[in-house]
Amino acid sequence: MFTLQQQTPARLHHLHVVSDDPARLAEFYCRQLDLEQLPGEGPTLVLAGPERAMTISPSGQHVEPHYGYALSHGDALERLRANLSTHNVRCTMLDDPLFECGAFLIADPQGRRLVFGLPVQAHAGKGVPAxxxxxxxxxxxxxxxxxxxxxxxxxxxxxxxxxxxxxxxxxxxxxxxxxxxxxxxxxxxxxxxxxxxxxxxxxxxxxxxxxxxxxxxxxxxxxxxxxxxxxxxxxxxxxxxxxxxxxxxxxxxxxxxxxxxxxxxxxxxxxxxxxxxxx
Structure with a gap:
């Protein structure tokens, strides 16, 4: 039986959340969790720090939350995609600023969205380990x-x-x-x-x-x-x-x-x- 642990280990890498007040939420995570807001265009805020990251979109933009899981290399990502295909799980390409090109999204039976991808270069921030x-x-x-x-x-x-x-x-x-x-x-x-x-x-x-x-x-x-x-x-x-x-x-x-x-x-x-x- 295919398992992530044995065939394609994946770790939670970042969150994409939706907020009525993205600036207030970003200020909290930057102050309390040592994240830094990265340069970018558009309404979505990109925050990254030492082994933790998130993106925040404003409410009302027809954007749903997702939860980004990182794999270690491209071959593992393709093996996972192939396994999902054999089980008729739809994989939708997604442009995520914290993942390299090629990341894809799946939805569970109740609509929760997980994204699998390869992380962009790690942000070299400092802070209390977390x-x-x-x-x-x-x-x-x-x-x-x-x-x-x-x-x-x-x-x-x-x-x-x-x-x-x-x-x-x-x-x-x-x-x-x-x-x-x-x-x-x-x-x-x-x-x-x-x-x-x-x-x-x-x-x-x-x-x-x-x-x-x-x-x-x-x-x-x-x-x-x-x-x-x-x-x-x-x-x-x-x-x-x-x-x-x-x-x-x-x-x-x-x-x-x-x-x-x-x-x-x-x-x-x-x-x-x-x-x-x-x-």
Missing amino acids: RLQHTVFQTTELDRVVRFYVEKVGFTVSDEVVDDDGTVMTVFMRSDDEHHTLAFFRGSGNEWDHHCYETSEWNDIRDWGDRFAAAQVPIFFGPGRHGPGNNLFFMVTDPDGNRLEFSAELQHVDARTPPGVWPHAERTLNSWGRAWVRT
């Missing part, structure tokens, strides 16, 4: 969405969170050796849940916490440790209400490791204490 690492969604059709990403795209399930009646509530999926680069929670709506930056160690979590405290941006979940992935974490929000997670010590998973199963309980989401449980 590599853009995963993104998470809430969905009303968890089973259908997970089948798409596993059977057609090539993600691998690392862990599932299961309710008392056997209903799968959360699925963590990987596209390389890290525990998850994509995850889904079963929810009452379809929305972007959060995105995460992986730091180097616990002291980085402390430093990021101090940075947000100095800016009077409160932590709303954490600090704590997740069960699935075993990572330390905390979460804050940006001016648009998007949730950011900062993480350390995320588990690496061998390709032969079967999925784990966890109970749907607060201690699964935060072994240190109270948890934010989606409904």
Whole structure:
């Protein structure tokens, strides 16, 4: 079976978000996450920094968000495109300022858009370590969405969170050796849940916490440790209400490791204490 982890490893490289106030959102990410706005034409803002980047388009431009996954070389990108073609997944060419020419977009059954490509030259910025690492969604059709990403795209399930009646509530999926680069929670709506930056160690979590405290941006979940992935974490929000997670010590998973199963309980989401449980 084709898997991203074994055949064409992919990592989350950047986000494309849509905002009612792009300038305000860009100022937040430049100030708090050490991103710099790059020169460019048109209404879309391009921000890049040390191992993290994003583009921001204004609302009302008929532009949808997408989530950019980077591959290591052109042959891998073509192998992935060929695999998607065999599963009748439509690949649409996309001009993305943070990817080289040849990037393509796919849409899942509910319309979320992932873009695969080769990154342009890395931006040599400085700042506290925090590599853009995963993104998470809430969905009303968890089973259908997970089948798409596993059977057609090539993600691998690392862990599932299961309710008392056997209903799968959360699925963590990987596209390389890290525990998850994509995850889904079963929810009452379809929305972007959060995105995460992986730091180097616990002291980085402390430093990021101090940075947000100095800016009077409160932590709303954490600090704590997740069960699935075993990572330390905390979460804050940006001016648009998007949730950011900062993480350390995320588990690496061998390709032969079967999925784990966890109970749907607060201690699964935060072994240190109270948890934010989606409904």
